[in-house]
Amino acid sequence: MPKSLKQVLSQIEKLQKEAESLRTKEISGVVARIREAIDHYGLTPEELFGASVKTSGRRGRAAKAGIAGKPGRKAAGQRGVAGRASMGSPKYHDGAGRTWTGVGKRPNWFKDALAAGKKAEDLLIR
Structure with a gap:
């Protein structure tokens, strides 16, 4: 018996949820291993991402000093240190x-x- 469109769409949705669940589990394992290595070696953000990185309190993103190699210009959405709130x-x-x-x-x-x-x-x- 051929499958209906509704059955196929339901199957796709189920597989997408399963894929997202697997991805989330894999990411948490990777993050745990990275954190363990950072703690073990006492690494700093500067050592991981370079001296030009400013930490902004947000994991996974780094605020860079300028854009397109032009110091003094800030990327859209970046605020100066005085305007930055603890996240x-x-x-x-x-x-x-x-x-x-x-x-x-x-x-x-x-x-x-x-x-x-x-x-x-x-x-x-x-």
Whole structure:
């Protein structure tokens, strides 16, 4: 008996959820191994990413001094040190590198994930 479009779409959705779950598990394992190595060797952000990196309190992203090799110019969305607020530690992630501390307005990627049927618990960083 041939499958209906509805059955195929349901199967695709199920496989996508399974793939995202596997990806999340793999990422958490990789992150754990990286953190262990960082702790073991006492590495700093400068040693990992170079001397031109400024830490901004956000994991996975680094604020660079300038754009296109032009010192003094800042990339869109970058603020000076005086305007930078403490961001806190990320609490949620989407598996694609985007994080949210759980404080303030919900980011669009978080709202989209909830609309797609995920629960906030599924997006927690473990």
